[in-house]
Amino acid sequence: MVKNVSTTRKVRTPASELFWRWCFIALLLCTCVIVLVPLLNLLALSLSDPSRVSEVRGLTVFPKGFSLINYKVLLANPLFMRSILNSVYITVVGTSLNLLVTSMAAFALTRPKLPFKRFFMVLIIVVMILEPALVTEYLVVKKIGLMNSLWAVILYKAVNVYYLIILMRYFEEIPPSLVEAAQVDGASNMTVLRSIVLPLSKPALATLGLFYGVFHWNEYFRASIYLTDPMKYPLQLILRQFVVLDDTASLIGSGALFSYDEAARLSYSALQASTIVVAILPVLIVYPLILKYYARGVMEGGVKE
Amino acid sequence: MAELSKRKDWTLLILLTPALIYFLVYHLIPIAGMVMAFQDYRFVGKSPFVGLKHFKMLFASPAFLQVLVNTLIISFMKIVLFFPLPIIFALMLNEVRTSFLRKFIQSTTYLPHFLSWVVIAGIWIAFLSPSSGGVNQLRGIFGLPPRDYMTDKSAIRWVLFASETWRSLGWDSIIYLAALTSISPSLYESADLDGAGALQKMRFITLPELLPTMVTVFILNMGFFLNAGFDQVFNMMNDSVISVVDILDTYVYRIGLLNMQYSFSTAASLFKGAIGLVLILAAHQGSRKITGKGLW
Structure with a gap:
């Protein structure tokens, strides 16, 4: 009986609706192709055999031949390797600091006992809606002696106000009785935060950590204005000079990289493609986690509402 | 006990201190420093007040007006x-x-959001390249001559739009998808029964249910109308275009940090701010009036 109903339904709906559904799928898959082809094309270019690079056209998605020479050359470049280390350092230290400072502030701001609470809440809104001038921020950073220091880059956006508010909303959901019970036992604020609030907020912290992490990995502009020594540059800045500004000398010309015959054998565009691939790789590695924590969280949140 | 719990806990301020120092250094002091838009900035000694001089210069400058229009x-x-595009999507x-198709489409199309504009600019420069790019290969297939979009004044804004x-x-479609999945299926079922x-x-159920989300997104975006996307423009522009x-933020950067006209650039920032x-x-x-939810 039940089966009958469902089959009659299935028979009733199709025709035009099914046709449209397939049209939609086709269009959506076209979007996917448009997203993927430029990425796969660069991957193909970077992996192709140097002698066959000229065969790689704009829509080619599979490498012609196979060679890792581009990556070998990049990894042998001290400036490039150094920039990867700098980026990893900025990302790891920056994200840890972000999470520490943001969660401490979110905890304090969600306690009813915080003195001047209203004042601090207004302060947060002020920070959110008033954007300082680039020049004045630059002059302050210069004045406090952070020029040419990775700390100038790490500390910029030490607290993202939007993320702070998200975390505050999350902390507010934690039952106050849990916190109070610990405080009656004489636990300090830091202990309560560390042993009760943070363990209960792991999904939120993971999401924010991933977003902060991607932000740091992708940051290039503050690095470009605050860092003067190329050996301190993060990968994105090297990438900008080498690929976006097409300043091939920035990477190739710096120091003893590889012999001239090797350089002559390689194509710049393949080297540039390899640089882009290296810059994307860490994002790709954490991307499944991002999908798991964020996208799903949003979807489920939407369903629940 | 009740009195005890009402008492302020001053040790909480210790937890707040690192964030406060950050706000002070990277936000509040620079904001206060914007007073130099009314001064002639001097590296040493006191900067004299000059009133609206820099603002007058700004509005008299054809470059600035062009930047504003851009x-x-x-x-x-x-x-x-x-x-409308993410809504349609x-x-x-x-x-x-x-489910498999849906997940594939989602994970593919969400990915570019996490790439930096440096990377995206690199990808697009390659993809639009007149000699080796995919788009021009496609044009070739249709017998069209190659076109250099990145240096073409009539095309570059569309390159920004497309990228x-x-x-x-x-x-950006996530928020609409979430709203769509939250529509009660019973609405559609009863509509089915009504034939x-x-x-x-679409007209009587889906769109009305999506409307609040659309309004919120649109209004909130309007609040950032003068931003226009610094990182994108900064990485995709070149001397030809x-x-x-050139938008406000790239202009502020160029005249401020490259030409070192500190006060003039700050005046432009203040205007934008x-x-x-x-x-x-x-x-x-x-947003608060229409949907009951504001920015904060």
Whole structure:
């Protein structure tokens, strides 16, 4: 009986609706192709055999031949390797600091006992809606002696106000009785935060950590204005000079990289493609986690509402 | 006990201190420093007040007016023209019932959102290259001559629009997809019983249910109208097209940090900040009035 109903339904709906559904799928898959082809094309270019690079056209998605020479050359470049280390350092230290400072502030701001609470809440809104001038921020950073220091880059956006508010909303959901019970036992604020609030907020912290992490990995502009020594540059800045500004000398010309015959054998565009691939790789590695924590969280949140 | 719990806990301020120091150094002091828009900045000694001198220079400068026009045009394209696209995308995706396909489409189209504009600019420069790019290979197939979009003044704003769409179409559709999945299926079932067609269901159920989300997104975006996307423009512009893509933020950077006209650049920032503040407050009020939810 039940089966009958469902089959009659299935028979009733199709025709035009099914046709449209397939049209939609086709269009959506076209979007996917448009997203993927430029990425796969660069991957193909970077992996192709140097002698066959000229065969790689704009829509080619599979490498012609196979060679890792581009990556070998990049990894042998001290400036490039150094920039990867700098980026990893900025990302790891920056994200840890972000999470520490943001969660401490979110905890304090969600306690009813915080003195001047209203004042601090207004302060947060002020920070959110008033954007300082680039020049004045630059002059302050210069004045406090952070020029040419990775700390100038790490500390910029030490607290993202939007993320702070998200975390505050999350902390507010934690039952106050849990916190109070610990405080009656004489636990300090830091202990309560560390042993009760943070363990209960792991999904939120993971999401924010991933977003902060991607932000740091992708940051290039503050690095470009605050860092003067190329050996301190993060990968994105090297990438900008080498690929976006097409300043091939920035990477190739710096120091003893590889012999001239090797350089002559390689194509710049393949080297540039390899640089882009290296810059994307860490994002790709954490991307499944991002999908798991964020996208799903949003979807489920939407369903629940 | 009740009295004890009401007492302020001053040790909480210790937890707040690192964030406060950050706000002070990277936000509050620089904001206070914007007073130099009314001064002639001196590296040593006191900077004399000059009133509105820099603002008068700003509005008398044809370059600045062009920058303002560029900002408005580019923002219009990226906020108003782009606006329906993620909605259409979400509506189509919502019809995909095969879980594998749906996941594949989602994970593919969300990805570009996490790439930096440096990377995206690199990808697009390669993809649009007149000699080796995919787009021009496609043009070749149709017998069209190659075109260098990146240095073409009539094309570059559309390159900005297209690359913004490439990056944000999937990601920006999430919020609509979430709203769509939260529509009660019983609404559609009863419409089915009434014999409603797909178009009628779209018009009388889906769109009205999506409206609050659309209004919120649109209004909140309007609050950031003067931004127009610094990182994108900064990485995609070049000398051939600078006159049509130079926006407020790239202008502020160039005259401030490259030409070192500190006070003049700060005046431009202050102008942008003041208008931006009005827009954000209006967006906040508008959103609160219409949907009950503001920016904060």
